[in-house]
Amino acid sequence: MDHLSMQNPVLATYVIAAALMVLKVMGQGWMTVYRMLKSNSGLASPEDLRPGLINRAPDPSQLALNDYVDRSRRMHRNDLENIPAFWVAGFLFVLIDPALWLAQTLLYGFVIARLAHFWAYATAQSHEIRATFYTVGSLIVIYMAAHTLVVALT
Amino acid sequence: MDHLSMQNPVLATYVIAAALMVLKVMGQGWMTVYRMLKSNSGLASPEDLRPGLINRAPDPSQLALNDYVDRSRRMHRNDLENIPAFWVAGFLFVLIDPALWLAQTLLYGFVIARLAHFWAYATAQSHEIRATFYTVGSLIVIYMAAHTLVVALT
Amino acid sequence: MDHLSMQNPVLATYVIAAALMVLKVMGQGWMTVYRMLKSNSGLASPEDLRPGLINRAPDPSQLALNDYVDRSRRMHRNDLENIPAFWVAGFLFVLIDPALWLAQTLLYGFVIARLAHFWAYATAQSHEIRATFYTVGSLIVIYMAAHTLVVALT
Numbered sequence: 220m221d222h223l224s225m226q227n228p229v230l231a232t233y234v235i236a237a238a239l240m241v242l243k244v245m246g247q248g249w250m251t252v253y254r255m256l257k258s259n260s261g262l263a264s265p266e267d268l269r270p271g272l273i274n275r276a277p278d279p280s281q282l283a284l285n286d287y288v289d290r291s292r293r294m295h296r297n298d299l300e301n302i303p304a305f306w307v308a309g310f311l312f313v314l315i316d317p318a319l320w321l322a323q324t325l326l327y328g329f330v331i332a333r334l335a336h337f338w339a340y341a342t343a344q345s346h347e348i349r350a351t352f353y354t355v356g357s358l359i360v361i362y363m364a365a366h367t368l369v370v371a372l373t
Numbered sequence: 374m375d376h377l378s379m380q381n382p383v384l385a386t387y388v389i390a391a392a393l394m395v396l397k398v399m400g401q402g403w404m405t406v407y408r409m410l411k412s413n414s415g416l417a418s419p420e421d422l423r424p425g426l427i428n429r430a431p432d433p434s435q436l437a438l439n440d441y442v443d444r445s446r447r448m449h450r451n452d453l454e455n456i457p458a459f460w461v462a463g464f465l466f467v468l469i470d471p472a473l474w475l476a477q478t479l480l481y482g483f484v485i486a487r488l489a490h491f492w493a494y495a496t497a498q499s500h501e502i503r504a505t506f507y508t509v510g511s512l513i514v515i516y517m518a519a520h521t522l523v524v525a526l527t
Numbered sequence: 528m529d530h531l532s533m534q535n536p537v538l539a540t541y542v543i544a545a546a547l548m549v550l551k552v553m554g555q556g557w558m559t560v561y562r563m564l565k566s567n568s569g570l571a572s573p574e575d576l577r578p579g580l581i582n583r584a585p586d587p588s589q590l591a592l593n594d595y596v597d598r599s600r601r602m603h604r605n606d607l608e609n610i611p612a613f614w615v616a617g618f619l620f621v622l623i624d625p626a627l628w629l630a631q632t633l634l635y636g637f638v639i640a641r642l643a644h645f646w647a648y649a650t651a652q653s654h655e656i657r658a659t660f661y662t663v664g665s666l667i668v669i670y671m672a673a674h675t676l677v678v679a680l681t
Contacts, residue, residue, distance in 0.1 A: 221375075221529075223377055223468070225468060225469065225525065230468070234465050234468060234469075234521060234525045235522060235525050235526065237461055237465055238465055238519075238521045241458045241461055241462045241514060241517075241518035242515065242518050242519065242522075244454070245458055245515050245518070247454075248454055248455070248511060252504075262500075263447055264444070264447065264494075264497070265440060265497070266497040266498070266500065267500045269499055271500060273504065274500060290572070293571055293572065295454060299453055299454065299457070299607055300552070300555075300556055300603060300607065301556070303457045303461075303552075303607070303611045303614070304549045304552045304553055306457070306461045307548075307549055307611075308546070311542050311545055311546055314531070314538070314542060315533065315542075340572075343572070343573070343574040344574070345574065345577055345579050346570075346574065346575045346577070346581045346582060347579050347580050347581055350560075350581065357553055357556060360549060361549075361550065361553050363549075364547075364549035364550050364553070367546045368546040368547070368550075371539055371542045371543050371546065375529075377531055377622070379622060379623065379678075379679065385679055388619050388623075388675060388679045389680065391615055391619055392619055392676040392679065393672075393676070394615075395612045395615055395616045395668060395671075396672050398612045399609075399612055399665055399668055399669050399672070402608055402609070402665060403665070406658075416654075417601055418598070418601065418648075418651070418654070419651070420651040420652070420653065420654065423654070425653050425654060425655050426655050427654045427655055427658065428654060449608060453607055453611070456611075457611045460611070460615045
């Protein structure tokens with residue numbers, strides 16, 4: 220069986236986890252848009268102060284940093300620091316043909332850790348709680364890359 | 374036919390679109406470098422104030438935010454929020470073997486939307502115009518991920 | 528031989544280089560965490576000022592920008608501007624079946640250039656030295672994408 224065929228349950232697991240993380244990252248962009256429109260602030264470019272459909276009553280203070288909007292941007296940055304590395308580490312891991320239970324644990328474990336991190340960040344839980352979910356996700360990516368490296372080098 | 378062979382026209386479409394987006398992202402880095410050198414400002418690190426080939430007459434004001442340079446950095450950030458997710462969603466989409474016309478529409482559509490977004494951002498078009506191109510690109514990525522997920526789960 | 532099998536030495540080269548870069552990016556996140564804990568500053572969210580295991584004696588000044596911590600964040604941002612594009616360009620390059628010596632030179636060359644960039648940035652070397660390593664890495668990614676594009680289009 221071709222390990223890059225959807226018949227391979229390890230690849231199918233990867234495809235599901237990776238697609239869910241695509242939706243997570245893209246959704247984070249829309250959360251920023253929603254918060255920007257709702258609070259009418261946190262704009263990023265000078266031209267956004269021109270009157271228009273998005274901004275009917277512009278005011279220079281709209282360019283100031285706003286934690287409600289910036290929180291979503293920080294969550295997005297944290298995603299970008301973790302999820303692309305997950306996409307690649309997960310794919311490399313599929314290439315070395317791991318046990319299905321291990322792939323499912325790691326790939327779905329990452330998805331759950333990042334959703335929990337999303338919840339902790341969006342609701343401003345304590346640094347300790349947010350850091351715990353970050354750590355679980357990060358260690359999963361590091362484990363998959365290190366495991367792949369060991370197999371590739373031996 | 375192997376769906377991950379260049380003989381597969383869906384994969385060839387993906388390879389062309391993904392490679393164009395690699396050049397786009399890397400080019401954005403060089404646009405920042407160009408603007409930094411041309412305006413002699415927008416430097417990011419204290420050590421960049423040491424005299425040298427890049428900076429013959431250093432001045433502390435060079436570390437201040439400069440919209441000409443920062444605009445290119447914001448464009449880059451927007452790229453990073455969209456293009457890596459496109460690379461992955463497009464690849465997952467190839468794995469589920471979609472119709473060629475659909476793959477071409479979505480993959481080349483994304484490339485065109487992002488080039489239009491580049492133009493709108495670089496020339497400071499209104500927020501509405503920039504947001505329109507952002508939305509087209511974003512919906513294409515979301516569609517590919519959701520379509521892949523439905524196929525993988527059924 | 529299947530070009531996406533680990534028996535293909537070009538793919539094995541890619542897997543090693545890509546996995547090393549995963550460890551580099553994830554390690555950069557931990558370098559930020561380490562510097563944040565060591566200097567007790569550079570926190571990013573208001574809720575990080577709540578007393579807890581990570582922060583026993585909170586002070587509002589901990590939210591101010593701190594170059595020691597921010598340097599690691601800038602290095603991370605620079606990674607994100609280069610490494611995901613490398614992961615994709617390298618993979619596309621494998622798909623067009625390049626000569627092994629060329630693949631090894633480019634893929635391992637990128638890894639070495641980014642490790643040198645890490646050293647130059649972490650130790651605050653001159654802008655010229657940092658820019659040189661950035662340029663080598665960037666040109667390798669651009670070359671792989673352009674080469675792939677030429678092959679895919681002809």
